[in-house]
Amino acid sequence: MRPLxxxxxxxxxxxxxxxxxxxxxxxxxxRKILIREVRENRTPIVVCNLAEVGxxxxxxxxxxxxxxxxxxxIGSRVILCSLSPVVREVLRLAKLLAVFEIYKDxxxxxxxxxxxxxxxxxxxVAGNRGCGHIRPGLVLDSCNPSVPRCxxxxxxxxxxxxxxxxxxxxxxxxx
Numbered sequence: 001m002r003p004l005x006x007x008x009x010x011x012x013x014x015x016x017x018x019x020x021x022x023x024x025x026x027x028x029x030x031r032k033i034l035i036r037e038v039r040e041n042r043t044p045i046v047v048c049n050l051a052e053v054g055x056x057x058x059x060x061x062x063x064x065x066x067x068x069x070x071x072x073x074i075g076s077r078v079i080l081c082s083l084s085p086v087v088r089e090v091l092r093l094a095k096l097l098a099v100f101e102i103y104k105d106x107x108x109x110x111x112x113x114x115x116x117x118x119x120x121x122x123x124x125v126a127g128n129r130g131c132g133h134i135r136p137g138l139v140l141d142s143c144n145p146s147v148p149r150c151x152x153x154x155x156x157x158x159x160x161x162x163x164x165x166x167x168x169x170x171x172x173x174x175x
């Protein structure tokens with residue numbers, strides 16, 4: 001069964017409300033729409049609202065990761081929001097919560113001007129409004145909130161370590 005995807009636009013943001021399961025049969029539809037928004041339409045921000053997704057398998061996760069990869073290639077953002085418990089658990093098991101920009105609801109995603117990668121970063125910054133300086137790939141240390149830690153790429157040698165001035169280069173192309 002194909003998922004129902006409702007696309008809305010707010011300013012330069014496309015909001016994809018996904019309804020139904022994202023599995024082997026339906027993931028090509030999700031992938032096609034997400035890639036079209038990012039690559040063909042060059043939408044600066046694509047928000048995927050996954051509140052109504054009851055099931056997601058590895059092919060669905062791959063579709064989301066491909067959309068994220070495409071967005072990083074052109075400098076746009078793919079944001080996940082309103083994760084259903086099932087989607088959150090699958091992303092947690094795949095260790096992808098720290099890779100995606102995730103917000104609790106659509107409103108938070110729409111007003112986010114400073115991209116933050118990772119569930120932990122979003123949760124900590126939401127509770128600590130004075131830290132608007134967080135950049136993509138950085139997360140606050142829960143023991144010492146004034147020390148950002150690198151979470152950018154799995155291959156980054158500074159991943160998870162406290163950052164010193166100049167220790168981690170984050171460029172506009174994400175490298």
